[in-house]
Amino acid sequence: MHADPRLAVPADLHAIETIVRLAYSPYIARMGRPPGPMLDDYGVLIDNGRVYVAERDGTIQGVLVLIPERDAMLLDNVAVAPAAQGTGLGRRLLHYAEQAARAQGYRVIRLYTHETMTENLARYARIGYAETHRAEAHGLKRVFMAKPLD
Template sequence: MTSDDEKKQPFIRLAMTTDVPAIKLIARKSFERYVPLIGKPPAPMNANFSGHILKDTVFIAQSEKKQGSVLGYAIVLQRDGEWLLDNIAVSPEAQGRGVGSALIAACETFLQKRGVQRYHLYTNEAMEQNLTWYPEIGFVEMARRLEDGFSRIYFTKEMVPKSVDCNGSD
């Protein structure tokens, strides 16, 4: 891959059921390193991605608009009246190139268009990269709980409303 390819912003689109094999592969490659630390597969490795695509909002990051390789995904859903970033993963080969940030931006645009002011996520305490990255992008730790046999850390992010130009200029 050339350095020009690495500088390109990924193309973000909604997932289709035909993306499920690529999503499963990314989930496996992204989360399998945590199995020895957690003692079992992290929840995203067993997710029903077809179900998420049909009933929730799943974004795909790909390398090019047409026929590009899938680099990552993010799942946003509503549970008990709250919005949750249920799962986000980037292929290890594409990490560090802004793919995760582009997926977060797509999720936040989606949520802001629906008037959402805050959303939540959780991660396993063994996922140290996440524990560093989430606060860097504006998430605040809210709680720690043992749930379904996983030691989870819950985060919330308050979104800043998009500014409106009050000067009348375009």
């Protein structure tokens, strides 16, 4: 059983960077460049209290980055270690993101993903996210989605 996610601390940096690299590397060939999450500065995000980690058996297996914005919580990144993929951890992290957004008073959670990550687009649509628009940012063709929170 996975424990609830906890706020990341600086000592978690290496594990976080490793999970992000392993989770996103398969998309490099498809996209022709590293996905945005591979370029983020996780040290700064940890220092700003934006990163959560999920552990199993004392090992970090999942990463969640939440960025509070004016009108919505941005689910900036969710990544699961390859060994933990298919265990429901990603689903639990997405659920936790929604709980955290509600707890901070948000009525909407939003995210974006690269248009070539079709598996993610389908996964988010299945759990209630709807596409709001598409745009190019930093040379990346992104699909923006949002989900109302009850």
